[in-house]
Amino acid sequence: xxxxxxxxxxxxxxxxxxxxxxxKDVNGASATAVRPNAPTNQLPNPGVNVYLYHVTxxxxxxxxxxxxxxxxxxxxxxxxxxxxxxxxxxxYGGEGELEPQRVLGSAIRALHEQPILPRKKIRDxxxxxxxxxxxxxxxxxELVKFxxxxxxxxxLGKLWSVxxxxxxxxxxxxxxxxxxxxxxxxxxxxxxxxERNLYVVSFRQPVIELITAAAGAGQPITAASTLRISGxxxxxxxxxxxxGQTLATPTPDQVSDTQLDVAxxxxxxxxxxxxxxxxxxxxxxxxxxxxxxxxxxxxFVLQPVITLGVSGVGPTLENGSPVIVDGVTLxxxxxxxxxxxxxxxxxxxxxxxxEFNAPEGRPARAYAFDAPLANGIANPAQTETASxxxxxxxxxPGPYLVxxxxxxxxxxxxxxxxxxxxxxxxxx
Numbered sequence: 001x002x003x004x005x006x007x008x009x010x011x012x013x014x015x016x017x018x019x020x021x022x023x024k025d026v027n028g029a030s031a032t033a034v035r036p037n038a039p040t041n042q043l044p045n046p047g048v049n050v051y052l053y054h055v056t057x058x059x060x061x062x063x064x065x066x067x068x069x070x071x072x073x074x075x076x077x078x079x080x081x082x083x084x085x086x087x088x089x090x091x092y093g094g095e096g097e098l099e100p101q102r103v104l105g106s107a108i109r110a111l112h113e114q115p116i117l118p119r120k121k122i123r124d125x126x127x128x129x130x131x132x133x134x135x136x137x138x139x140x141x142e143l144v145k146f147x148x149x150x151x152x153x154x155x156l157g158k159l160w161s162v163x164x165x166x167x168x169x170x171x172x173x174x175x176x177x178x179x180x181x182x183x184x185x186x187x188x189x190x191x192x193x194x195e196r197n198l199y200v201v202s203f204r205q206p207v208i209e210l211i212t213a214a215a216g217a218g219q220p221i222t223a224a225s226t227l228r229i230s231g232x233x234x235x236x237x238x239x240x241x242x243x244g245q246t247l248a249t250p251t252p253d254q255v256s257d258t259q260l261d262v263a264x265x266x267x268x269x270x271x272x273x274x275x276x277x278x279x280x281x282x283x284x285x286x287x288x289x290x291x292x293x294x295x296x297x298x299x300f301v302l303q304p305v306i307t308l309g310v311s312g313v314g315p316t317l318e319n320g321s322p323v324i325v326d327g328v329t330l331x332x333x334x335x336x337x338x339x340x341x342x343x344x345x346x347x348x349x350x351x352x353x354x355e356f357n358a359p360e361g362r363p364a365r366a367y368a369f370d371a372p373l374a375n376g377i378a379n380p381a382q383t384e385t386a387s388x389x390x391x392x393x394x395x396x397p398g399p400y401l402v403x404x405x406x407x408x409x410x411x412x413x414x415x416x417x418x419x420x421x422x423x424x425x426x427x428x
Contacts, residue, residue, distance in 0.1 A: 005135035006179050007052070010085055010144055012132060013117050013125045014176070015050045018089075021110035022048055022103050029093070029103050036090050037166040046093025046100070048107050053159065054086035058178045061142075079183040086149070088159065090171040100170045108148070111174065117144045142178050149173040195285055206233040206277040206295035214261045220303045220412035223341045226263050229275060231295070234260050236279030238289065243275050244268055269341055269384075270304040271407030304343070306404050306411045309336040310426045316393045323394060331428045332393040337404055342384040345377045347407050351390040353400040356425050365396055392428065399427045 002009075011033055019031035030047040043049055061082030089107060093099025122138040137144075151159070151173045160168045213219040214226035221227065229241065235257045240249045243265060250262040260277070277295040282288070313333040315322040323330045335351060343349055349371035358364035369390050376388050402424050404411045414423040 002137045002140045002180060002182065003135065003184075004181060005132055006137045006140070006181050007055075007083075007085065009122060009126060009132055009135045009137040010117065010176055010179060011050060011052055011087075012129055013122050013137075014087065014146070016125050017110060017114065017117070017121065018048050018050065018107050022046075022106045025106035026093070026099060026102050029099070029106075035163070036088065036160070036169075036171075037163040044092050046103055047091075048103050049090045049092065051088045051090070052085055053088045056084050056086065058082035058084050061178050061180065081181050083179050083181070085144075085176040085179060087146075087174045087176065088171055089174060090169050092169060104170060104172065108172070111146050111148075115146050117146075117176075119143070137179075140180055142180060144176045144179055146174045146176050149175050197283060197285060199281070199283055201281065203293065204233050204236075205293050206236070206279060207231045208234075208275065208277060208295050208298040211275055211298050211300040221264075221300055222303055222305050222412070223264060223266075223268065224305075226261050227275065227300070228259065228261050229277065229298075230259050231277070233257060234277055234295075236292070238280050238282065238292075240278050240280070241275055242278055242294075244273050247278075264302070267341075268302055269344055269347065269406075270302050270339070270409045271347065272299055272409070273302050274299050301409045302341075303409050304404060304406045304411045305340045306402070306424065307338045308402055308424050308426055309338075310334070310428070311336065313428055316395075325396075328396055330394045331397045332391075332395070333426075333428050335390045335392055335402070335426060336387055337390065337402075338387045339385075339404070339406070342386050343375055343388065343406055344384045345374045345382065347375065348405075349375055349388060350405045351392070352403045352405065352410075353392070353395065353426075354403070355396075356399040356401050356422070367392070367395055367400075395428050397428055399425050401425050 015031045015033045022029040022031060026046055028046060030044045031050060032042065032044050032047065033050045034042050036043075036049060036051055064080075064082065091100035091103045091107070093103060119138040126132045126135050126138065156171065156173075157168075159173075160166065160171075208229055208231040210230040212228050212230075213221045214228040219225075227241075227243070235255050239255050239260065240247050241260070241262045242248075243262075246265040246267060248262045248265045250260050254261040274297045276297045279292045279294075280289040281292040283290050311334050313331060316330045316332040317323070337351065351369045351371070353367040353369075355364040355366065369392055371388050371390060375385055377385050401413060401421055403413065413421040416422050
């Protein structure tokens with residue numbers, strides 16, 4: 001890699017190559033490297049002037065050194081920047097003898113015959129220039145190559161317009177690529193490698209197509225369930241499943257290429273959960289697990305399981321009097337619900353009552369009640385709870401099926417042999 005003098009060295013070497021060419025082809029011609037609006041006595045007559053007017057990042061090399069630092073911030077390799085240099089070559093001389101055009105032909109021929117800056121020429125220029133003594137462009141891994149840029153007349157006009165009150169002369173643009181400039185920081189040294197391990201594996205990504213309960217399709221997925229994942233390419237040398245933020249490892253006999261069963265890990269909460277099959281790779285001496293391929297993330301609903309307790313059943317009072325509707329005294333109660341898994345204080349929880357054995361001729365009555373603030377958790381340091389007491393009021397007396405929604409996931413209902421839902425239920 002080259003140091004900060006690389007840009008100046010490229011310009012000086014390009015000027016010298018052009019000077020060598022045009023001085024042989026056109027009598028008295030020379031090459032300079034000044035601004036196009038420099039005083040007339042500084043511009044060649046006849047000759048060519050080299051002017052660096054633009055610098056851009058090189059697209060192919062710009063990220064070749066990423067990352068330069070490790071996770072601890074330590075320098076892993078010297079940072080380097082890759083740039084392209086854009087030059088304007090302007091040509092001067094007597095128009096009567098077409099000197100600008102003759103110099104132009106000489107310059108273009110020279111850069112076409114020798115588009116790459118030779119290392120020897122670079123070193124000769126460095127040795128001849130006191131201000132470039134410490135330049136090391138000749139040691140750069142990539143040699144700088146010049147190509148002509150196809151600028152339109154409009155683009156050339158805009159380029160010359162930046163030089164105030166400067167007369168346009170015959171000119172062309174060339175790009176020099178690539179110039180690599182390396183940083184001065186010294187990366188930390190590493191210990192020598194004693195043994196090299198080479199691994200060749202085919203890329204085979206697992207795909208999840210369906211997630212159900214192992215108990216059967218249509219069965220609820222609860223905290224005690226075994227998850228069944230169906231898909232393609234699920235079996236790897238090492239197979240594990242990331243559920244939420246937790247890793248679960250199925251037993252080898254429960255894994256095939258198209259299906260695997262894994263018990264749900266503890267600590268999950270009811271609601272929408274995600275599952276992802278991972279195939280880590282064993283590498284190193286001794287072998288240790290490294291990141292490998294991962295499947296798509298698929299969602300499933302973890303349903304809460306509840307047990308119920310009812311207390312404080314009595315008439316609903318408003319202004320000290322019972323509330324009566326259609327000749328029936330409406331009831332109030334406290335329904336205490338115990339959850340598996342635990343419920344977080346920020347989860348959305350709702351109690352739903354659905355009338356059991358509603359008489360024919362009218363629809364079943366249904367009620368919904370929100371959980372108390374923070375799901376009834378009074379201690380600010382407490383993040384989850386096993387039970388919530390719901391206040392129920394203005395309910396017609398009778399038996400009700402009970403469901404609880406936690407972040408949209410409903411607790412399952414049980415049914416009798418005929419398939420009719422019959423539990424859990426409470427009588428108010």
